[in-house]
Amino acid sequence: MDNWKMTRRDFNKSAALGAVSLALSAGPAVRNVLGANDRIGLGLIGAGNQGRYNFTSMLRTEQVDPVAVADVYDLCVALTLDAPTMPPGKTKGYKDFRRLLEHKDIDAVIVATPEHWHGIPTILSCEAGKDVYVEKPTSHTIYEGRKMIEAMTKYNRVISCGTQQRSGEHFQKVVEMLRGGKIGKVTFVEAWLYGGFTREQRRQAAPPDSDPPPGFDWDFWLGPAPYHAYNRSRRGFTGFWETGGGEMTNWGPHLIDVIHWAMGVDTPTTIATSGGRYASQGIYETPDTIEVIYEYPPCPLNDRGFVARFTNHLGRGPEGRTYGTQFCGTDGTLFVNREGYTIWPANPTSDVWETFGRTDVEKGDGTPQHQPHVVNFLECVKSRQKPNADLETTHRATSACILANISLRLGRKLRWDGKQEQFVGDAEANKMLNEERRKPWNIL
Ligand SMILES: NC(=O)c1ccc[n+]([C@@H]2O[C@H](COP(=O)([O-])OP(=O)(O)OC[C@H]3O[C@@H](n4cnc5c(N)ncnc54)[C@H](O)[C@@H]3O)[C@@H](O)[C@H]2O)c1
Incomplete structure (x- = not known):
C-alpha cells in the first residue's frame, strides 16, 4: 500500500x-x-x-x-x-x-x-x-x-x-431473432422491475446524522453534489436526486438498453411518467413506484414506430418474472432477461393468447454476460x-431514464428532440438537462 x-x-x-x-x-x-x-x-x-x-x-x-x-x-x-x-x-x-x-x-x-x-x-x-x-x-x-x-x-x-x-449470447440471439421477424411487427415493448431498491431499503426509517466512519472522506464522496451532513442512508445514492435517480436510472439503463438494441432505436420522441413515494420511509427522495410511457419513432422492427413502457414497483411480477423485457409483436410475444428467454407464438386462429398446454412455446437458457463483457x-x-x-449507446439508454425522471418531476408529458438533445418548446425542462456542481468539481 x-x-x-x-x-x-x-x-x-x-x-x-x-x-x-x-x-x-x-x-x-x-x-x-x-x-x-x-x-x-x-x-x-x-x-x-x-x-x-x-x-x-x-x-x-x-x-x-x-x-x-x-x-x-x-x-x-x-x-x-x-x-x-x-x-x-x-x-x-x-x-x-x-x-x-x-x-x-x-x-x-x-x-x-x-x-x-x-x-x-x-x-x-x-x-x-x-x-x-x-x-x-x-x-x-x-x-x-x-x-x-x-x-x-x-x-x-x-x-x-x-x-x-x-455481451450475453442469448441476448444477442434474441436480438437477431427479433430482427429476423420472429414475432412479426413489434408494436409494444414493456420492461419491468418488481421490488429492487424499493423493497430492500425503503422500509427503514433513516438513522440520525452522524460523523462518517474513520477513514471515510464524506466531503469527497459528495463531490459535485450539494453538501449534506453525513447520514448512512445517503450512501444509498440511488435514493436521492442529487446522487442518483431511483430504480429508473439504476435498473432502467439495463432494461431500456435491450429495447433500444433490439428495436434499432436510440431515443424516444415523447415521455410521460407517473409515480411517487407511496410507501417509503426515511429520507429517500426518489419514487418507490414509477411507470413511464415512451413513444419511439419508426424503426427496423416497425416502420410506424412503437410504444414502450418501463415500470418499477412492489409486487411479484408476471409468472414470477421479477424483471425483464417483453416484446409484443403481430406474430408472438418474446420475453428476455438474464436467466433466459421465452417465445410464445401468436395463436393463428384466435386473438386469445392462451399459453397453457401449448407445445410450441420456445425457451432458451441464460448465458454468461459479465465475464464476456x-x-x-x-x-x-x-x-x-x-x-x-x-458509450454512445449506453448514454442513449441512460438518457431515456433521465428523461423519464424529468417528466416525473415536472408532472407532464414531454416531447424530445434526440438529435439536438433538447426538449421541444420547454425551457423549464431544458434547464434540467444539466446541474450545478460544487467546487472544485464545476469543471464541465
Ligand atoms: N452493471 C451492473 O450490473 C451493476 C451492478 C451493481 C452496481 N452497478 C453500478 O456500479 C456503480 C457503483 O455501485 P456499487 O453498488 O458498487 O456502490 P458502492 O457504494 O458499493 O460503491 C461505490 C464506491 O465508490 C466510492 N466512491 C465514491 N466517490 C468516490 C470518488 N470520488 N472517488 C473514488 N471512489 C469513490 C465509494 O466510497 C464506494 O466505495 C453504480 O453506478 C451502480 O449503478 C452496476
Whole structure:
C-alpha cells in the first residue's frame, strides 16, 4: 500500500489544484499502443461492491496488471488490496483518483463510483490518456453524458459501459431473432422491475446524522453534489436526486438498453411518467413506484414506430418474472432477461393468447454476460475497436431514464428532440438537462 491514507489537508490542496492541473498537464500519462500479447495496466476508481467485482473479473482474465486502486473510503481500498485474488504488494492505494491517473503504467480504468461521480473521473481519465470501463448509468445528467462522449472522441479513447447484457449470447440471439421477424411487427415493448431498491431499503426509517466512519472522506464522496451532513442512508445514492435517480436510472439503463438494441432505436420522441413515494420511509427522495410511457419513432422492427413502457414497483411480477423485457409483436410475444428467454407464438386462429398446454412455446437458457463483457472491453483496449456496450449507446439508454425522471418531476408529458438533445418548446425542462456542481468539481 502506498499513500492511500491521505490527510484532509493533502486532499484540500490537491482538490484545489488537481482538476485543473490535469487538464493543463504537458501530455497524457499513457503508454504506447498495446500489442495483442501485452498486459494491460489497470486502475480502479470506486472500490465498492461493483468496482471490486469488475476489478476481480478483469484480473481473472490474466491479461491485466492491477496497478492502483482509489476510493474515498480507506476501508474499500484496503478490502481490495487485501483480497486473496490480488498479487501481493504490487498495487498502490489512493484516496484521490487523480493520483491514480498520474500513473503512466495504467492503460485503462474502471469507474464504479456512485451515479453522480461517473462523468468527472471518466472525462479526466480520457484527458490522462486512459481507456475507461464506466458503470451504468453513464452520467447523472444528459449534458454530462454528452461531455463524456466529447472527451472520448477528442482523446481517442475506448469506453465500455456496464450494460453487460450486450455481451450475453442469448441476448444477442434474441436480438437477431427479433430482427429476423420472429414475432412479426413489434408494436409494444414493456420492461419491468418488481421490488429492487424499493423493497430492500425503503422500509427503514433513516438513522440520525452522524460523523462518517474513520477513514471515510464524506466531503469527497459528495463531490459535485450539494453538501449534506453525513447520514448512512445517503450512501444509498440511488435514493436521492442529487446522487442518483431511483430504480429508473439504476435498473432502467439495463432494461431500456435491450429495447433500444433490439428495436434499432436510440431515443424516444415523447415521455410521460407517473409515480411517487407511496410507501417509503426515511429520507429517500426518489419514487418507490414509477411507470413511464415512451413513444419511439419508426424503426427496423416497425416502420410506424412503437410504444414502450418501463415500470418499477412492489409486487411479484408476471409468472414470477421479477424483471425483464417483453416484446409484443403481430406474430408472438418474446420475453428476455438474464436467466433466459421465452417465445410464445401468436395463436393463428384466435386473438386469445392462451399459453397453457401449448407445445410450441420456445425457451432458451441464460448465458454468461459479465465475464464476456469485461473480456470484450480488454480486447477493445488492444484492438481500438468499439466495445459491445460503447458509450454512445449506453448514454442513449441512460438518457431515456433521465428523461423519464424529468417528466416525473415536472408532472407532464414531454416531447424530445434526440438529435439536438433538447426538449421541444420547454425551457423549464431544458434547464434540467444539466446541474450545478460544487467546487472544485464545476469543471464541465
Ligand atoms: N452493471 C451492473 O450490473 C451493476 C451492478 C451493481 C452496481 N452497478 C453500478 O456500479 C456503480 C457503483 O455501485 P456499487 O453498488 O458498487 O456502490 P458502492 O457504494 O458499493 O460503491 C461505490 C464506491 O465508490 C466510492 N466512491 C465514491 N466517490 C468516490 C470518488 N470520488 N472517488 C473514488 N471512489 C469513490 C465509494 O466510497 C464506494 O466505495 C453504480 O453506478 C451502480 O449503478 C452496476
